[in-house]
Amino acid sequence: MTRARHSAVAATLALVAGLLVVAGGASAGPTDFTVRGSVNQLYVLGAAPGQQLELVRGTKVVEEGVVDSAGSLAWRGLDAGSYSVRSATPAATVGPVKVRDVAGKPPAHAFYAGQTLGKGFNYITTRDGTTLSANVTFPSGTGPFPTVVEYSGYDPSNPKNTTMAQLFTTLGFAYVGVNIRGTGCSGGSFRPFEPVQSVDGYDAIEAIAAQPWAKFHKVGMVGISYPGISQLYVAQTQPPSLAAITPLSVIDDTYRSTLYPGGILNTGFAVPWATEREKQAGPYGQGWEKGRVDAGDTTCQANQALRLQNPDVLAMIRANPYYKKSIGDPMNPSLFAPKINVPVFLAGAWQDEQTGGHFPGFLDDFTSAPHLYATMLNGSHPESLSLGVFGRFADFLDLYVGRRVPGEAKHVVAPVLAGTITGVTGLALPEQPDYSGMTFRQAKRDYESGDPIHILFEEGAAAGQPSGSPLPRFERTFASWPIPEAEATSWYLTPRGGLADAPSTLTPRQATPRSYRADPDALPPTTHFQTGDGLWEAHPTYQWKQIPKGKGLGWITEPLTEQVVPIGTGSVDLWVRSPQRDTDLEVTLTEVRPNGTEVYVQSGWLRASHRKLGPGSTVVSPTHTHLRSDARPLPKRGFAEVRVELFPFAHVFRPGSRIRITVDAPGNARPQWDFDTISHGERVLVAADADHPSRLVLPVVPGVDAPRKAPKCSSLRSQPCRTYRG
Known part of the structure; x- marks a missing residue:
C-alpha cells in the first residue's frame, strides 16, 4: 500500500x-x-x-x-x-x-469474497475490522494453484522471510504467510493463544480460499512449532474452506506439556519463549515493520496502536501455578481436538527440547477427523521435517490439498531442508511409495490403505548414512494410538537399588527406605545452546552428567534376557515422604548397555503436592488435575504414593542391556529445560517394601522386529550417551 x-x-x-x-x-x-x-x-x-x-x-x-x-x-x-x-x-x-462472541455466527461468504488478495504483501480484514498482514507467493506456472497457509505470531508475512515460501512453492503450492493479530503489521492486541486468534484464523482461511487463484477454493495449513500449534486452534472453528492441516512439533496441552510440566514452571524454554513473544508483539517489535512504514505503509503504522495494551504474559504465568480452567482450557488442544473435522498429518519427536514431546497424549482425541496420520520418532524440535517424515508429509499435502498424484519435487526439497537444519549434506529421501501410473483416486486409496501410526526408531543411526543423520534405522506401523498391542509391564523397585519383576516381600521394618537430598544447585547445569542450531546438528555437545552422590537415587534391572520395546507413556509410581512435606521430582529413564555406556531415553516431572490423579489416568499414563483445590502436602507421618508420568517415547532395549531409572530434583536431564523448583536441599525418602510397592510401568509392545545389534549410542539424535556409574 x-x-x-x-x-x-x-x-x-x-x-x-x-x-x-x-x-x-x-x-x-x-x-x-x-x-x-x-x-x-x-x-x-x-x-x-x-x-x-x-x-x-x-x-x-x-x-x-x-x-x-x-x-x-x-x-x-x-x-x-x-x-x-x-x-x-x-x-x-x-x-x-x-x-461479538467467539462462538458467534461468522460473516456471510460475500464478506470474504469481497476481499482481493494478490501476489505480494496484502491485508486481510477480519470480522471485527482488524486487518492481518499477509504475504502471497505463487509457484511457477499459471493458476489457480493448490494453496497452503502458515499462520503464527512469528513473521510469516514478512516479505523478506522467504524460507517457507520457497519450500512450498517448489512443491507446487501457493504459499500465504499470515501474522496473527498484534504481531508484525497485523492490527489488534496480542496475548498468546487467546480465542480471538482462532476466529481470525477462520476469517483468513475463508478470505484466502475465496481468491480466484486458490484452486478448488480450498486451502491447507502448514507450519512447525508455533504455526503448527496455531493450526489446531484455527481448525477447531471448522472453516468450511479448510481442506487439511499438518501440525508439526506441537503440544497437546500448554500447561502439562511445556509451561508447567508436572506442575513445575519451565523457566528454561517456556518462560523465555513467552518473553520473546511479548517483546516481539510490542510496537515494531519484530523490526521489519518499521521498514514498511518508512516506505509508506500507513496500515502497518496504524496497526501498532494497540500494542501497549498487550497483557503482561509473564505476570499471568506466574500468577497461575495451578491449572485454572478459565485460562488452561482454551489453551488445551486436547479438549478441542474432537472439533477438528478435516484430515490431519501430525509429526513430532519424543525428546523435543522446545515443545516437549508430550503431544501424543491427544492423538486419540481427533475423533471427528476423517483421517489422522501421525509419525513419531526420537530427536529434537525440527525432527518432524526430517527425511523419514518429509515424503509422507509432502504426499499428504498433494493428496488432500492439491488433489493430485504425489509429485517428485519432495526429492529435491527434503535433502536441502535436512542439510540446512542439521548440517549433514549429501542425503536423500529413503525409498518412497511408487505412485507412477496411478490416478489421483488410486494414489489416495493406496495412501489410506496403510497403518496411520508410524514409529521411526533410532533416528540418526540409519545404515550406510553418516552418524547423526536425520534418518531412522527402521520403522514400524500401527493401527491406532495408544498402540493396541502394548502390554503394561511392571518392574518393582527394591530396597537395594534394583528393578525386579515382582514386588518386595520385605516388611517396612525389614526394608530401610533409601533417601537423597533434593538439591538442584548441586546438579550439573542443564545443556543450553545459544541457538537451536547447535542442538540440531549431527553430534551436539551435551552436558548430561551423572547425579552427584547423595543428590539422587537410581534403580536398575539385571541384564535383560529378551528384547523389550516400550512405545507410549510410562509411569513411575513412588512411595515418598519428606520432612518439608513437598518436593519436586524428576524421573529419568535410561538404557545401560553391556559395554558400560548409558543412553538417555525419556524423563518426567511432578511436584509432589500435585499428585492427585484425574479422569482418564491409566496404569501407564497418570494424568494429574493440577487444580489448586486438589493440592495436598505430603503427610506428616508415613509415605504417599506419587505417580510420575514419563513423557511418551519408543525405544528398543536389547538382550544384555539393563533398564535404569533415576530420581532427583529437576534439572540437567533435558536440554534447554530449567525449572522454578521448590526443592532446596530437603531430604526425600523412597520406600520399596511389601506395603509400599514402588514400581516402573512401561507399555511394552511385543513382536517388534528390530535389528539385532544396538546402534552406536553417539549416533542417536537427542539421546545423549555417557559412561554408566552405579
Whole structure:
C-alpha cells in the first residue's frame, strides 16, 4: 500500500474511522476518540493519554481503565452484547458498539469474497475490522494453484522471510504467510493463544480460499512449532474452506506439556519463549515493520496502536501455578481436538527440547477427523521435517490439498531442508511409495490403505548414512494410538537399588527406605545452546552428567534376557515422604548397555503436592488435575504414593542391556529445560517394601522386529550417551 505520509496519530485515526463501518463502532465526536467492538473484546483508539474511561453495559459500569501513552485502551474477556465507553472529562458517552462472541455466527461468504488478495504483501480484514498482514507467493506456472497457509505470531508475512515460501512453492503450492493479530503489521492486541486468534484464523482461511487463484477454493495449513500449534486452534472453528492441516512439533496441552510440566514452571524454554513473544508483539517489535512504514505503509503504522495494551504474559504465568480452567482450557488442544473435522498429518519427536514431546497424549482425541496420520520418532524440535517424515508429509499435502498424484519435487526439497537444519549434506529421501501410473483416486486409496501410526526408531543411526543423520534405522506401523498391542509391564523397585519383576516381600521394618537430598544447585547445569542450531546438528555437545552422590537415587534391572520395546507413556509410581512435606521430582529413564555406556531415553516431572490423579489416568499414563483445590502436602507421618508420568517415547532395549531409572530434583536431564523448583536441599525418602510397592510401568509392545545389534549410542539424535556409574 502506498500513500502520502501522515503523522502516526492521523494515520491511526483515519484507518480506524474507516474500519468502524465494518466493525459496527462509533466515533467519539467531540470526545476525540473512537471505539470499536471486537470478539469478546473492545478497543478505544485515539484518546488522550492518561484519560480515565468507563466501560458501560446498559446502566452498569463493567470495567474502568486508563488510556495508554499511544492513546489506546483494550478490554478483554467481555460477554457478547452492546457496550458504551464513558469519559468524565469531557463528559460524554460513546457507543453503543457491538461485542461479538467467539462462538458467534461468522460473516456471510460475500464478506470474504469481497476481499482481493494478490501476489505480494496484502491485508486481510477480519470480522471485527482488524486487518492481518499477509504475504502471497505463487509457484511457477499459471493458476489457480493448490494453496497452503502458515499462520503464527512469528513473521510469516514478512516479505523478506522467504524460507517457507520457497519450500512450498517448489512443491507446487501457493504459499500465504499470515501474522496473527498484534504481531508484525497485523492490527489488534496480542496475548498468546487467546480465542480471538482462532476466529481470525477462520476469517483468513475463508478470505484466502475465496481468491480466484486458490484452486478448488480450498486451502491447507502448514507450519512447525508455533504455526503448527496455531493450526489446531484455527481448525477447531471448522472453516468450511479448510481442506487439511499438518501440525508439526506441537503440544497437546500448554500447561502439562511445556509451561508447567508436572506442575513445575519451565523457566528454561517456556518462560523465555513467552518473553520473546511479548517483546516481539510490542510496537515494531519484530523490526521489519518499521521498514514498511518508512516506505509508506500507513496500515502497518496504524496497526501498532494497540500494542501497549498487550497483557503482561509473564505476570499471568506466574500468577497461575495451578491449572485454572478459565485460562488452561482454551489453551488445551486436547479438549478441542474432537472439533477438528478435516484430515490431519501430525509429526513430532519424543525428546523435543522446545515443545516437549508430550503431544501424543491427544492423538486419540481427533475423533471427528476423517483421517489422522501421525509419525513419531526420537530427536529434537525440527525432527518432524526430517527425511523419514518429509515424503509422507509432502504426499499428504498433494493428496488432500492439491488433489493430485504425489509429485517428485519432495526429492529435491527434503535433502536441502535436512542439510540446512542439521548440517549433514549429501542425503536423500529413503525409498518412497511408487505412485507412477496411478490416478489421483488410486494414489489416495493406496495412501489410506496403510497403518496411520508410524514409529521411526533410532533416528540418526540409519545404515550406510553418516552418524547423526536425520534418518531412522527402521520403522514400524500401527493401527491406532495408544498402540493396541502394548502390554503394561511392571518392574518393582527394591530396597537395594534394583528393578525386579515382582514386588518386595520385605516388611517396612525389614526394608530401610533409601533417601537423597533434593538439591538442584548441586546438579550439573542443564545443556543450553545459544541457538537451536547447535542442538540440531549431527553430534551436539551435551552436558548430561551423572547425579552427584547423595543428590539422587537410581534403580536398575539385571541384564535383560529378551528384547523389550516400550512405545507410549510410562509411569513411575513412588512411595515418598519428606520432612518439608513437598518436593519436586524428576524421573529419568535410561538404557545401560553391556559395554558400560548409558543412553538417555525419556524423563518426567511432578511436584509432589500435585499428585492427585484425574479422569482418564491409566496404569501407564497418570494424568494429574493440577487444580489448586486438589493440592495436598505430603503427610506428616508415613509415605504417599506419587505417580510420575514419563513423557511418551519408543525405544528398543536389547538382550544384555539393563533398564535404569533415576530420581532427583529437576534439572540437567533435558536440554534447554530449567525449572522454578521448590526443592532446596530437603531430604526425600523412597520406600520399596511389601506395603509400599514402588514400581516402573512401561507399555511394552511385543513382536517388534528390530535389528539385532544396538546402534552406536553417539549416533542417536537427542539421546545423549555417557559412561554408566552405579
